[in-house]
Amino acid sequence: MSMLPDFRYIRPTTVADAVAALVASPTAVPVAGASDLLPNLRRGLGNPEALIDLAGIAALSTIEETANSWRIGAVVSLADLVEHKGLHAVLPAIGEAALSAGGPTHRAGGTIGGNLCQDTRCMFYNQSEWWREGNDFCLKYEGDRCHVAPRTSRCFATYRGDMAPTLMVLDAKVEIAGPAGTRMIPLAELFADDGAAHLALAPGEILTVIEVPKADRLVAHYAKLRIRDSVDFPLVGVAAALKRDGDKIAVLRVAITGTNSAPVVVSLLDSLVGHPWSDAAAKHLTDRLNKTAKLQNTVTTSMKYRRRVLLATARRLVEQLWEQAV
Ligand SMILES: Cc1cc2nc3c(=O)[nH]c(=O)nc-3n(C[C@H](O)[C@H](O)[C@H](O)COP(=O)(O)OP(=O)(O)OC[C@H]3O[C@@H](n4cnc5c(N)ncnc54)[C@H](O)[C@@H]3O)c2cc1C
Structure with missing residues (x-):
């Protein structure tokens, strides 16, 4: 079973602090309700060093x-x-x-x-890590081939x-x-x-x-x-x-x-x-x-x-x- 990767959790209360936290860590990603991001991370889709939670910024609510x-x-x-x-x-x-x-x-x-x-979706992407590995991954993440349109150089998720x-x-x-x-x-x-x-x-x-x-x-x-x-x-x-x-x-x-x-x-x-x-x-x-x-x-x-x-x-x-x- 896939597990969440390790990441730091940062909960700023202002937009300026959220932006500063994102700039400070190039692989950090914003998160709000997490209902799209967390299922993806559990499938091994992404490995951010930090999650910057925007939900605590009262000015955006x-x-x-x-x-x-x-x-x-x-x-x-x-x-x-x-x-x-x-x-x-x-x-x-x-x-x-x-x-x-x-x-x-x-x-x-x-x-x-x-x-x-929210992220784009595809039946070759929204899958467990072992499933995607069995397919040599895909162009959207960790692979070099789009299984939907193999002759193209872009991703069709x-x-x-x-x-x-x-x-x-x-x-x-x-x-x-x-x-x-x-x-x-x-x-x-x-x-x-x-x-x-x-x-x-x-x-x-x-x-x-x-x-x-x-x-x-x-x-x-x-x-x-x-x-x-x-x-x-x-x-x-x-x-x-x-x-x-x-x-x-x-x-x-x-x-x-x-x-x-x-x-x-x-x-x-x-x-x-x-x-x-x-x-x-x-x-x-x-x-x-x-x-x-x-x-x-x-x-x-x-x-x-x-x-x-x-x-x-x-x-x-x-x-x-x-x-x-x-
Ligand atoms: C079973 C299931 C069914 C779903 N059905 C639907 C559906 O029918 N329709 C639909 O549209 N969605 C659906 N979703 C996806 C999701 O629940 C919703 O799209 C939800 O609104 C995402 O909001 P969130 O705050 O939870 O996003 P999060 O998961 O917190 O973030 C989603 C993405 O947006 C980025 N992000 C979040 N906020 C910001 C911001 N302010 N600025 C920049 N980037 C940001 C994050 O980095 C992440 O990449 C479904 C999810 C699940 C698990």
Whole structure:
């Protein structure tokens, strides 16, 4: 049975101390709810010298409303997102996505920051050490070959976080703190489509705040397919946000998870703006999804099945939003 590696445990109370602790130890990693990191470490996936626990930083544990946005601290739990009445009243899709992640215990401990920054997953990676050793390991960790796509030089592990697509279609930005100071970037820019290096965080950087703009009359939803509805990662997940201007689309954004090494906003949907939702619009969305989703054999269900579910789910979701929007 795999055991946790030895590491130092450091629990700072300020962002500055957390960044300093990360800089002081090049192999240290941040941890929050630990519901993604610890199962990985138990499987021998990583050997950090120290864990820097962000959960003790009070400044990152609040949900604040400003004139134009909601600012959600990175260590706010998924359960608190589900239960926050103010946020839920105006941006229910955030609670909807949070409620769909894991089971009750994962949501009680798991944080929004950890959800966004969670590791990518693959059936050749999320395995015990002896299983992976039997396969000569893999490109993502300790090996030199991607078993999913052996002729390529990149890793195809899949990003399967539930929060990112919804926050992306709501146009969220993230605040990042690091040794060089603080910067704010669109959430989509946090991610890179590489299963072995999917986060655009520099050494010593942590996610501190997720900022979601208030948007008048924008309706949004998140839908996911999973094997067990009580607790499971998405086989595919789709978020959509839509605003109507009479019988025309004024805003339409769609983002997906469980398909690529990063959550992705489906591009080139602007041509649908100014027109009603229609069969032709649905066909355009399907074409764009087909071009965007790079499904691989990284999970137990077939690529073909997941693609069909993705297309049907996205279409149904946008239809629902079109009916709901006023
Ligand atoms: C059985 C099971 C089922 C699950 N099902 C789902 C699911 O359906 N959907 C889903 O999305 N997730 C699922 N998860 C994964 C996990 O529980 C959630 O994603 C959770 O929200 C992770 O948050 P955390 O705070 O526990 O992250 P942690 O485990 O603490 O951290 C996860 C990763 O993010 C990094 N990190 C954490 N916080 C920060 C930060 N502020 N800045 C920079 N890096 C940071 C850590 O270094 C680590 O690499 C599941 C896990 C298990 C074990």
